[in-house]
Amino acid sequence: MKHEWRKLEKELYGVKTKPVMVDVPLQKFIMISGKGNPNDTEFSDKVGALYALAYAIKMGYKSASKSNEITDFTVYPLEGIWKQIEGLELDKDKLEYTIMIRQPDFITKEMVDHALEKVKIKKPNPLYAQISFDTMNDGKSVQILHVGAFDDEPASFEKMNEFLKAHQLERIESHHREIYLNNANRTEKSKLKTILRYKIK
Secondary structure: OEEOHHHHOHHHHOOOOOOEEEEEEEEEEEEEEEEOOOOOHHHHHHHHHHHHHHHHHHHHHHHHOOOOOOOEEOOOOEEEEEEEOOOOOOOHHHEEEEEEEEEOOOOOHHHHHHHHHHHHHHOOOHHHHHOEEEEEEEEEEEEEEEEOOHHHHHHHHHHHHHHHHHOOOOEOOOOEEEEEOOOOOOOOHHHOEEEEEEEEO
């Protein structure tokens, strides 16, 4: 059986263009952090390193899991946590971010370490040293599907804020999470699909 996140976790990833409340469980990630403009090559290099490791983990699991009920899995989408360093006006050069790719619950640190050693030989990259494997727990959150360019996200955030007011909810962190459901380099800006999420109480 193949673990496919689109089919098995529709509550988290099948979100529509209206805000909804979700309870996000503890999740495992490979992640790497940075500062600056996401249009810079440093950002895309970090994305490339993450994906190289993510596919190495997948292939390592697939080759070693012949006797397991789950024999393969679909690689999860890229996610990002975004925070402005200072000021109210958006300055992309002053962004702090952590980008990550979720791992299925059955992936262990040992599997990640094994894949990392293999990918270091197959596709050498100094950025692997910055990647960590850890868990995150968003818990109670509000999320929405934003369709369109990243620069148009404020309109979707406004919908989320109106939802919070209507349900007497409160956002508890200034930064937010983005989940990229398609490849920004291969998709027209008007057709980009991004889940926006932040924690609430």
